[in-house]
Amino acid sequence: MSKKLCVIGLGYIGLPTAVMFANHGLKVHGMDVNEKAVGMINNKELHIEENGLQERLNQAIDSGNLTVSLSPEEADVFIIAVPSPINDDKTANLEYVRKATQSIVPFVKKGNLVILESTVPPRTVEDVMLPVLKETGLNLGEELFVSHSPERVIPGKVFEELVNNDRIIGGINEESSRLTVELYRTFVKGEIHVTNATTAEMVKVIENTYRDINIAFANELAKISEKINVDVWEAIKLANYHPRVNIHQPGPGVGGHCIAVDPWFLVELQPDLAKMIHLARSTNDGMPEHTANRIQEILKEQGIQQGRAAVLGLAFKANIDDMRESPSMDVLRHLEELGLDFTAYDPHIKEIKHPRQTQELMEAADHADMLVVLTDHTVFKEINPETVAEKMRSKIVFDAKNCLDRSKWENAGFAVYTLGDSKHIPGVQ
Numbered sequence: 121m122s123k124k125l126c127v128i129g130l131g132y133i134g135l136p137t138a139v140m141f142a143n144h145g146l147k148v149h150g151m152d153v154n155e156k157a158v159g160m161i162n163n164k165e166l167h168i169e170e171n172g173l174q175e176r177l178n179q180a181i182d183s184g185n186l187t188v189s190l191s192p193e194e195a196d197v198f199i200i201a202v203p204s205p206i207n208d209d210k211t212a213n214l215e216y217v218r219k220a221t222q223s224i225v226p227f228v229k230k231g232n233l234v235i236l237e238s239t240v241p242p243r244t245v246e247d248v249m250l251p252v253l254k255e256t257g258l259n260l261g262e263e264l265f266v267s268h269s270p271e272r273v274i275p276g277k278v279f280e281e282l283v284n285n286d287r288i289i290g291g292i293n294e295e296s297s298r299l300t301v302e303l304y305r306t307f308v309k310g311e312i313h314v315t316n317a318t319t320a321e322m323v324k325v326i327e328n329t330y331r332d333i334n335i336a337f338a339n340e341l342a343k344i345s346e347k348i349n350v351d352v353w354e355a356i357k358l359a360n361y362h363p364r365v366n367i368h369q370p371g372p373g374v375g376g377h378c379i380a381v382d383p384w385f386l387v388e389l390q391p392d393l394a395k396m397i398h399l400a401r402s403t404n405d406g407m408p409e410h411t412a413n414r415i416q417e418i419l420k421e422q423g424i425q426q427g428r429a430a431v432l433g434l435a436f437k438a439n440i441d442d443m444r445e446s447p448s449m450d451v452l453r454h455l456e457e458l459g460l461d462f463t464a465y466d467p468h469i470k471e472i473k474h475p476r477q478t479q480e481l482m483e484a485a486d487h488a489d490m491l492v493v494l495t496d497h498t499v500f501k502e503i504n505p506e507t508v509a510e511k512m513r514s515k516i517v518f519d520a521k522n523c524l525d526r527s528k529w530e531n532a533g534f535a536v537y538t539l540g541d542s543k544h545i546p547g548v549q
């Protein structure tokens with residue numbers, strides 16, 4: 121197939137997608153409104169981090185198959201992969217989707233296909249995109265084909281998941297779906313499931329909502345366990361041995377631009393019905409405060425009055441440099457509100473994002489009473505307790521992700537606490 125593609129939005133999804141198609145022999149033009157990003161991509165530099173992206177970008181540019189600029193170009197297929205965030209009042213901000221759609225109207229011709237990859241509230245294709253695309257004067261579904269094909273990839277494993285994950289494709293009619301399936305077959309090895317556009321939008325949003333609700337359940341169990349001296353991590357692990365149970369993991373909150381955002385789309389659409397979804401969102405949003413309160417309680421329990429915490433982990437999840445919606449920043453804010461002294465450290469975050477952030481672990485640990493682990497970075501699991509203990513004032517560790525080797529820290533004389541478990545202090549039952 122020698123189709124030409126135009127990809128609108130060269131971020132975490134658009135750029136890897138553009139590069140994939142280009143490296144499978146298609147001519148791809150990528151556009152982004154961010155001048156800096158376009159300049160960098162043209163110089164084969166990355167403005168986002170993703171495993172394997174650099175070498176694939178080099179290949180795509182060197183082969184001449186990928187060009188990028190600040191405006192769209194004529195093409196056979198347009199793929200829109202722009203942000204769809206929420207406003208401060210938790211309503212969907214569809215301005216990027218609307219503007220991206222408007223930007224291609226002058227370039228769209230008879231026979232073209234327009235695909236939306238951004239995660240959006242159900243009915244966005246029908247109610248937001250189609251009215252704009254009507255301005256082309258083309259007959260939608262007969263002269264211009266449109267579909268939603270939501271991305272499903274997890275940051276860090278994008279190239280593996282782009283190829284191997286099953287994909288959902290929902291066209292505004294059968295021909296739109298058929299053309300979209302044909303295109304993604306270029307590199308997708310997973311199964312492709314066809315539905316209509318609104319169902320595809322719903323599917324994507326409920327995937328992330330499912331995870332949010334399940335994490336909220338785990339967080340609620342963690343809070344209950346703290347009160348009744350049960351180790352929630354062990355309880356969840358054992359429950360998950362049941363063939364039909366898959367409880368997620370508790371933690372200091374839910375970050376990222378997907379799981380903490382998408383459930384709000386359903387709350388906005390049906391506020392009176394989306395009760396559990398709303399409650400789960402609030403439960404997860406309440407975890408940073410709960411975490412900060414636990415830190416204060418533990419310090420008190422240990423008889424420390426003017427305690428100092430060394431907070432490890434600012435990224436929203438392990439081994440990435442992404443801080444979007446990171447619960448860590450909220451934990452720090454609540455610590456400040458409680459009047460607790462703290463330092464913060466994350467080797468994956470190179471820029472200073474908080475006035476109390478240090479660039480060295482030992483500097484963060486200096487005179488600290490407690491190490492607080494908020495992100496399960498591999499480097500934190502490898503910390504030698506004896507070495508940090510030399511710098512610390514008291515030997516307490518609060519592992520909010522339950523990622524440390526408990527016995528290693530206990531053997532070094534630390535009182536080890538995790539979120540969702542109050543009993544793991546050496547000598548205390």
Ligand code: SAJ
Pocket residue numbers: 239271272273274275327328331335368369370371372373374375376377378379436437
């Ligand atoms: N988290 C928990 N407990 C868990 C799992 C995650 O507290 O058991 C927290 C993490 O620490 C993190 C947040 O949730 O702060 C989200 O992390 P994640 O790794 O679960 O998900 P994302 O946001 O990186 O990516 C998700 C994925 N969706 C699903 O797994 C259903 C990905 O496949 C989507 O493509 C992506 O959202 C998206 O773009 O929508």
